[in-house]
Amino acid sequence: MSQDKLEFLERSREFWNPKKTQDWQDMGVDLVIDRREGYYLFDMDGLRLIDVHLNGGTYNLGHRHPELVEVLKVGAERFDMGNHHFPALARTALAEALAACAPSPDMKFTAYGSGGGEAIDIAIKTARHATQRRKIVSIFNAYHGHTGLAVKTGDERFSKIFLSEDREGEFVQVPFNDLAAMEEALRGNDAAAVIIETIPATYGFPMPEEGYLPAVKSLCDKYGALFIADEVQTGLMRTGELWGITKYGVEPDILVTGKGISGGMYPIACVQIRERCGGWLRQDGFAHMSTMGGAELGCVVAMKVLEIVQRPEVRAMVRFNSDFLRAGLDLIKSAYADFFAGIRQHGVIMGLEFDHPEGAKPVMKHLYANGVWAIFSTLDPRVLQFKPGLLLTQADAEDLLRRVEIAVDLARDEVKGKRRRAA
Amino acid sequence: MSGRINNLVDISQSPAALRGRADIVLENAKWASHVFQRFDREATMRVVDAVARTAHDGAARYAELAVEESGFGVVAHKRIKNEMTAMPLVDYYRDDDYVNPRISENLKIVEIPRPAGVVFALTPSTNPISTLNYKIVLAMMTRNAIVISPHPAVRHCCVEAANSLAAAATAAGAPASSIQVLAEPSIPLVNEFMRSPKTSVILATGGSAMVRAAYASSNPAIGVGPGNAPVFVDSSADFEKAAARIVESKSFDNSVLCTNESVLITVPEADSRLRRALGSRGGHLCSDEETGLLRRFLFHASGFNVEAIGRDASWIANQAGIRVPRSAKILIAPIARIGVEEDLSREKLCPVLAYHVAKNRTQAISQSRAVLRLAGAGHTAAVHASDEQTAFDFARAVESYRVVVNAPCSQGAAGFGTNLAPTFTVGTGYFGRSSVGDNIGPQHLVHWTKLAYNSDRSEKFGDFRGVAARFDGPLPQAPEDGVPGRTRNDSPPGGGIAQSGIDREELRRIIAEELRAVLKG
Numbered sequence A: 001m002s003q004d005k006l007e008f009l010e011r012s013r014e015f016w017n018p019k020k021t022q023d024w025q026d027m028g029v030d031l032v033i034d035r036r037e038g039y040y041l042f043d044m045d046g047l048r049l050i051d052v053h054l055n056g057g058t059y060n061l062g063h064r065h066p067e068l069v070e071v072l073k074v075g076a077e078r079f080d081m082g083n084h085h086f087p088a089l090a091r092t093a094l095a096e097a098l099a100a101c102a103p104s105p106d107m108k109f110t111a112y113g114s115g116g117g118e119a120i121d122i123a124i125k126t127a128r129h130a131t132q133r134r135k136i137v138s139i140f141n142a143y144h145g146h147t148g149l150a151v152k153t154g155d156e157r158f159s160k161i162f163l164s165e166d167r168e169g170e171f172v173q174v175p176f177n178d179l180a181a182m183e184e185a186l187r188g189n190d191a192a193a194v195i196i197e198t199i200p201a202t203y204g205f206p207m208p209e210e211g212y213l214p215a216v217k218s219l220c221d222k223y224g225a226l227f228i229a230d231e232v233q234t235g236l237m238r239t240g241e242l243w244g245i246t247k248y249g250v251e252p253d254i255l256v257t258g259k260g261i262s263g264g265m266y267p268i269a270c271v272q273i274r275e276r277c278g279g280w281l282r283q284d285g286f287a288h289m290s291t292m293g294g295a296e297l298g299c300v301v302a303m304k305v306l307e308i309v310q311r312p313e314v315r316a317m318v319r320f321n322s323d324f325l326r327a328g329l330d331l332i333k334s335a336y337a338d339f340f341a342g343i344r345q346h347g348v349i350m351g352l353e354f355d356h357p358e359g360a361k362p363v364m365k366h367l368y369a370n371g372v373w374a375i376f377s378t379l380d381p382r383v384l385q386f387k388p389g390l391l392l393t394q395a396d397a398e399d400l401l402r403r404v405e406i407a408v409d410l411a412r413d414e415v416k417g418k419r420r421r422a423a
Numbered sequence B: 001m002s003g004r005i006n007n008l009v010d011i012s013q014s015p016a017a018l019r020g021r022a023d024i025v026l027e028n029a030k031w032a033s034h035v036f037q038r039f040d041r042e043a044t045m046r047v048v049d050a051v052a053r054t055a056h057d058g059a060a061r062y063a064e065l066a067v068e069e070s071g072f073g074v075v076a077h078k079r080i081k082n083e084m085t086a087m088p089l090v091d092y093y094r095d096d097d098y099v100n101p102r103i104s105e106n107l108k109i110v111e112i113p114r115p116a117g118v119v120f121a122l123t124p125s126t127n128p129i130s131t132l133n134y135k136i137v138l139a140m141m142t143r144n145a146i147v148i149s150p151h152p153a154v155r156h157c158c159v160e161a162a163n164s165l166a167a168a169a170t171a172a173g174a175p176a177s178s179i180q181v182l183a184e185p186s187i188p189l190v191n192e193f194m195r196s197p198k199t200s201v202i203l204a205t206g207g208s209a210m211v212r213a214a215y216a217s218s219n220p221a222i223g224v225g226p227g228n229a230p231v232f233v234d235s236s237a238d239f240e241k242a243a244a245r246i247v248e249s250k251s252f253d254n255s256v257l258c259t260n261e262s263v264l265i266t267v268p269e270a271d272s273r274l275r276r277a278l279g280s281r282g283g284h285l286c287s288d289e290e291t292g293l294l295r296r297f298l299f300h301a302s303g304f305n306v307e308a309i310g311r312d313a314s315w316i317a318n319q320a321g322i323r324v325p326r327s328a329k330i331l332i333a334p335i336a337r338i339g340v341e342e343d344l345s346r347e348k349l350c351p352v353l354a355y356h357v358a359k360n361r362t363q364a365i366s367q368s369r370a371v372l373r374l375a376g377a378g379h380t381a382a383v384h385a386s387d388e389q390t391a392f393d394f395a396r397a398v399e400s401y402r403v404v405v406n407a408p409c410s411q412g413a414a415g416f417g418t419n420l421a422p423t424f425t426v427g428t429g430y431f432g433r434s435s436v437g438d439n440i441g442p443q444h445l446v447h448w449t450k451l452a453y454n455s456d457r458s459e460k461f462g463d464f465r466g467v468a469a470r471f472d473g474p475l476p477q478a479p480e481d482g483v484p485g486r487t488r489n490d491s492p493p494g495g496g497i498a499q500s501g502i503d504r505e506e507l508r509r510i511i512a513e514e515l516r517a518v519l520k521g
């Protein structure tokens, strides 16, 4: 490590976040991201990494996508964040654009947050207003962000520490893919909403069983709860369809998009709301306010993101990437079958499972040492989140596979012990 | 999304947007070519035949649409060209194999075909569909992906035709995006495609500016210069036949093939008989005054009058203010000089033929060289003669890489009616500032990796007949876990491990043993 980096990490410990800074060093990842371009990250010491973390899809289109940089530059000659009290050109234009490609027919309204968590809070508040109920059902180990309400839908690790866990019994969690438990939670006719990530990312992408999501939607309808689809990670064409939930045949009542919609260039998150669920927008439009929510420059970028991801060529790229990477990963998996245990996949959303309670961590470490950045699943560290970009090139996809095989081999030896090679 | 929304901040014409557009189309093509290269010959030819069949079926329709959209050419002739560039083109190359390795026992060399990858193909307004068919067929035969950039004046019919071929290709198993077409081929956008490092080779047929831009792009390019074919009718020629062929060629699709005869050169002994023969076949011989009118109509200060391209003889005569019989198929304009001072000795993509009588054979050849010096170097020339020495002397003198003998030149130089390779891209070679001097064919879209053994006799050459070719075919479709009918979540239940205890080497050993058993049995 360079002297510069050592000194920088010291300052990071001192002024920013001592524990987080140190944790990465302990996991063998001394990454300090400096330059970034396309799907490449460059560590401040120069190491190049192919980014398959993408910050959960934030860099779906790559880092600093030239068209997004351009639209932000040109946009800045006319717009700034705007004044959130007033009707605004860009905010309305984006809302219109989102309505035009919404996953449900009458999903007309869009409310804005400046980040995913805030948008989730808006979604929950919207559902509570619409149903006049308080209870929110989510999935065990779900992750919807760390703002006031969102944090209560998830693992207590993140709320208790701040004395912010739910103590009223308003936030109920059920296991994923367990319809009986879901029905149990809804049976009391007192739930405002089920909030669910189409494919739970931070939990390592366990895949919804066939029929699970539509059945949850039916249960919502039966017991008067709204279905909030968290598409922060699964949206924007990552499944080969604009919204992942569409692939499962569900028309949600509320949809939250974040991360990728910002293009990684200007913070923004959106809550799309079916007309009949958006009552508060008619009753008291000032009820939720956020100075930076829906900043107009963010809207300008988001519109470009929506336009780009809907190009027919992007769909074709996702297909090529998911087929090609899967074929390659299948080969690696069969060569390291005692360690590389499974692949979960929908489009370019992938989870690689390893046969060790924390198996994804050594894989992450060796990938890092071999020029790939992918992150383990916080809530299921057996699983490596493998999230290639929509526009990954053939050359990079092939290089990625080459590096994955090297890293899996090294990680396997580390976890299972060196095996005797055939003479 | 409505235009209004996009226009809030419009960057569509910015270099970033144009580059982005080129990049994504070309990267798709790269993916397609990567997958295509996994195809074996049978799978490849299935695609080729499907494309050719569809091109054949669309020949008449697109001939009509092209004439309608461009406003010139002859539907019946365009149809013939569209058909020729479909099934007969495939048949011409059917026995050539661009997919399997070639083994040369005596040279101890194995050659493995390596497709170019992504072909960026410019197609002209003059022969829009035939050039498009031809380039797509060539690309498919060689397992390349192709992006067609049609001339803007005919883009509607080209986009439709290319899309129909693309659909046929994918239906026959070709990777998606193997054939793409630009719907809005603006010059800045086309430049981005030509400049992109993702373009493997540019196949440029069109105006000089475009061809030069292709060569200036820094990418490998096969571009062809303009034509301006001299046709020498020697005193040893059969004048009746020569006249019939020349009129047929000049009136074919109203001379929009760049291989059409531009300047007829003959000798005094042949002059009067040739004029008569041409006259009786539908050639209208212009008076000096008529020639002057034609010259003024066809050539402006800025160059050839594009209005006249591909128009028929009576339309041109009418516009120029000349009265000709309805039977006139071509207009023949006698000229006394050849060179910069005589515009009519330049390229004319219309049924107007300049006519010059040289003093003798030697001067005729020198005048023919002058025609090509003016324009059309490396492209095409023709000779009508029964004396082979004359034909030979003419051919070795003119700066052209094809000299058509006793045949209509429009068709003959393009390989129709001669045994030259059928083509819609005529390589103008070094004379014509191009990289290839042949009629462009599939062989130009593949390079070969040569596996070269030690030539020493004591070193044995391998037996490659039994070596696996490794054609993996199309990529299997990845699962979409949880989507009905599309699931393949192979995670072991409860996190357990499949085949635990068996390691890789062990597995390989078992598989190898099983294989041996099967082979023995």
Ligand SMILES: Cc1ncc(COP(=O)(O)O)c(C=O)c1O
Pocket: A056, A115, A116, A117, A118, A120, A143, A144, A145, A146, A197, A201, A202, A230, A232, A233, A258, A259
């Ligand atoms: C599925 C999901 N929802 C919500 C969020 C919260 O988004 P933000 O970090 O922008 O608040 C995240 C962030 O990781 C997420 O992955």
